[in-house]
Amino acid sequence: MSHPLQRAAVTLLMALGLTGCPDPQASPPDAGTEEFAPLRITDDAESLLFTYLLADGSFQTVERVANVPEAARGQVVVVDTGLSPEKRRSGQVLYVADLTARREDGTYPYSLVSRFKFERELLRAPGDHSKALPAECAELAASPADRVVLYSTEWCSVCKTAAAFMRREGIPFQEKDVEKDPAAQQELACKALKAGKQLQGVPVLDVAGSLMVGFDRDTLVQLAARLPRQRT
Numbered sequence: 001m002s003h004p005l006q007r008a009a010v011t012l013l014m015a016l017g018l019t020g021c022p023d024p025q026a027s028p029p030d031a032g033t034e035e036f037a038p039l040r041i042t043d044d045a046e047s048l049l050f051t052y053l054l055a056d057g058s059f060q061t062v063e064r065v066a067n068v069p070e071a072a073r074g075q076v077v078v079v080d081t082g083l084s085p086e087k088r089r090s091g092q093v094l095y096v097a098d099l100t101a102r103r104e105d106g107t108y109p110y111s112l113v114s115r116f117k118f119e120r121e122l123l124r125a126p127g128d129h130s131k132a133l134p135a136e137c138a139e140l141a142a143s144p145a146d147r148v149v150l151y152s153t154e155w156c157s158v159c160k161t162a163a164a165f166m167r168r169e170g171i172p173f174q175e176k177d178v179e180k181d182p183a184a185q186q187e188l189a190c191k192a193l194k195a196g197k198q199l200q201g202v203p204v205l206d207v208a209g210s211l212m213v214g215f216d217r218d219t220l221v222q223l224a225a226r227l228p229r230q231r232t
Contacts, residue, residue, distance in 0.1 A: 047082035073099035148173035149206040
């Protein structure tokens, strides 16, 4: 099966205790809000990706409900790869399903969760985890000393602005799309845990080990001064 957006978005970190909008299949959205694309989650769905939290703090994405471990089914981020990011409004919401509560018609309930709220809260107590990062996470959290790493998504206009600014200023950088690249997702999550940062969306820039959430020109220039000068 070919997926235009392999794996789920940067927010594939499962925070407990989140609340969201009611399941659109159970009741309509609040009056005055725009309608979100409905999602039909079943055991044999063909175009869905399911991302869940592993015990070691890393994340796994699978293509079937049956492949999600029982212990991880309470909160699972679901992405419909049959819809464009614009159609499912991935910049605003995430679909978080409860795969422990299959309905009589074979579907599973889900909530629409604010993407900002989800990303803000997923690392609400990072200090509790950063003291005991798994070995593979510690390796992923290492920062290159010779370039900036820009974590972005295709639809992020601020990410494009940051990239254009670094090209113009001659700041060496590498861009990683956290929506298309699951390795980049986990790498960013590990860096955020190590730095004790709360993710609030993209862009996120790793500048010589300093993690910048969002884009600020002056701060970037100041941090980039630590990078070795490029030969002309």
